[in-house]
Amino acid sequence: MSKSPILAIVGPTSVGKTDLSLSISTEFPVEIVNVDSRQIYRGMDIGTAKPTSAQRAIVAHHLIDVVSPNDEFNLNKYLSLAHYAIEEVYKRGRIPLLVGGTGQYFWALLEAWQVPSIPPDRKLRGELEELVKREGVDFLFRRLLKVDVWSAILIDPRNTRRVIRALEIYHQTGIPASKFRKRGDSVFDACIIGLTLPRTELYNRIDQRVDRMVEQGLEGEVRALLDSGVSHTSPAISSVGYAELTAYINRDVEFDVAIQNTKYRTHRLARHQSSWFRVSDVRIRWLQVGVSTEEAARSIIREHLNS
Secondary structure (H helix, E strand, O other): OOOEEEEEEEOOOOOOHHHHHHHHHOOOOEEEEEOOOOOOEOOOOOOOOOOOHHHHHHOOEEOOOOEOOOOOOOHHHHHHHHHHHHHHHHHOOOEEEEEOOOHHHHHHHHOOEEOOOOOOOHHHHHHHHHHHHHHOHHHHHHHHHHHOHHHHHHOOOOOHHHHHHHHHHHHHHOOOHHHHOEEOOOOEEEEEEEEEOOHHHHHHHHHHHHHHHHHHOHHHHHHHHHHOOOOOOOOHHHOOOHHHHHHHHOOOOOHHHHHHHHHHHHHHHHHHHHHHOOOOOOOEEEEEOOOOHHHHHHHHHHHHHHO
16 A cells, blocks of 8 residues: 655754744645644743744644643544644645654654553542652652653653653553554655754754743743633643743742743753654654755655655
8 A cells, every 4th residue: 555645844842843844835735734742732822932823824734723721632632633634634635744843742643653542540640740749750750660661761751741641551551651652554655854953052042042932922921821711730831931930920930040940941852852853763864954954855855755
């Protein structure tokens, strides 16, 4: 059975994925499918570096602004929405272009993971959340290491929600969450382009982006979300920048500290993304960001689509 062509741009936050995707859209008949777990939320625009309305007018974007920050959202829901969006793109005779840095969503989609539909255990979640408050997230992460080392390798230790979810799956089934990550038969013929930068340069870009977010009104965006009834404990508010500004708004830290914490946490996010998108992965065509990046990417795509 012939596989359907699909294009992708991956890499760490702030590396330039959005700009490259817009450039590619001027030559190839693509529609962009978001693979960022935070850009799915409505009202979270500045802090997620969501494509602007002007950028979205250049080429169709999918899976942006699809749920409220108070809504439950998980990998199963993402895959359902993504498969539908991709199928609709094909029906229009166009090619899906996956853009984003959420590795779990990306590989689950491309590798056809067989994801179990295990309902949340509210009681256990509450107990584990209380445990985090008393002992800290590192204590909970060590517990995960004991029962599911492979999930622990791929989860950011400070991502409390995902640590709890992995423990929840193990508690309910007795099977590590990583064991459920079975691959199916992918229906895609994928051309994956990865963008990379030296770490120092990437960190500088991240810091500059955070400063721009502050200038654009990140604090006001966070206040608006909280004022609209979004809980400060919701998964959406745990996102980078939103959690730190919430701490400032709650008078737990000074403003400058909140911004610096946002920068440091984004640095950690970029490092964590490298565990999902490895430079050694032969499926990814890595490009160093520079003056010739756009033409190199276009050349790779032309070669792939004509092969």
